[in-house]
Amino acid sequence: MDAISREILSILQEAGRTSATELADQVGLSLSSCHRRVKELERSGAIERYRAIVSPAAVGLGFESVVFVTIGVTSVEVIAAFEKAVVQIADVVDVQRLFGEPDYILRVLTRDLASYQQLYDTVLSGLPGVQRLQSTLVMKRVGQDRGVPIP
Numbered sequence: 001m002d003a004i005s006r007e008i009l010s011i012l013q014e015a016g017r018t019s020a021t022e023l024a025d026q027v028g029l030s031l032s033s034c035h036r037r038v039k040e041l042e043r044s045g046a047i048e049r050y051r052a053i054v055s056p057a058a059v060g061l062g063f064e065s066v067v068f069v070t071i072g073v074t075s076v077e078v079i080a081a082f083e084k085a086v087v088q089i090a091d092v093v094d095v096q097r098l099f100g101e102p103d104y105i106l107r108v109l110t111r112d113l114a115s116y117q118q119l120y121d122t123v124l125s126g127l128p129g130v131q132r133l134q135s136t137l138v139m140k141r142v143g144q145d146r147g148v149p150i151p
Contacts, residue, residue, distance in 0.1 A: 001046070004027050004028075004029065004037065005037055005040075005041060005046075006150050006151070007026075007027050008023065008027055008034070008037055008038060008041065009041065009046060009047070009150050010147075010150050011023060011026055011027070012038075012047065013147040013148065013150070014147060016050050016051075020034060020035055020038070023038070053145055056109050060111055061109040061110060061111060062111065062112065063109070063110045063111060063112050063113060063115065063116055063137075064107070064108070064109050064137070064138040064141075065107075065108045065110075065116055065135050065136065065137050065138060066105060066106070066107060066108070066135070066136050066137075066138060067105070067106040067108055067120075067124065067133055067134070067135050068102035068104070068105055068133070068134040068135075068136075069082075069102055069103055069104040069105070069106060069124075069127075069130060069132075069133055070101055070102045070103055070130075070131045070132040070133075070134075071103045071104070071129040071130065071131060072129055072130070072131030073129055074103065074129075078128055078129035079129070081128035081129065082104075082127055082128045082129045082130070083095070083097075085127050085128055086104070086106065086127055089119075089123060089124075091108050091109055091110050091119055092106050092107070092108055093107050093108070093109050094106065094107035095107075102132075102134070106124075108124075116135075120133065120135065
């Protein structure tokens with residue numbers, strides 16, 4: 001990947017709605033050359049997708065928690081069942097599997113504490129293989145939605 005492709009990635013990562021014309025101007029390419037590069041970056045998987053970043057508070061999701069999940073039995077079947085189930089929960093907006101303990105970190109958005117408690121008691125605690133859940137509340141997001149550093 002050359003410097004121009006990296007610059008295209010940086011610009012689109014920061015402002016995904018940049019028009020093709022603006023992008024071409026910013027990187028010093030013709031419109032058709034820039035378009036070909038963007039299509040190649042998409043095809044190669046360097047650009048995974050485009051999306052809007054929605055404010056949780058704007059849609060009534062003012063309560064955020066981080067949940068640490070320890071799985072009791074880490075067999076392939078249990079891990080697969082847990083992962084299949086957890087990605088189906090709309091309130092769980094990010095799931096990361098870790099080495100060591102805990103086994104997973106979940107980012108959860110709900111309306112309020114009561115909604116979170118209901119989700120915790122009726123859904124999260126019943127996920128396959130869950131031995132222990134530990135929650136912490138997010139006080140403030142700092143440096144959120146930062147892009148991937150592009151060298």
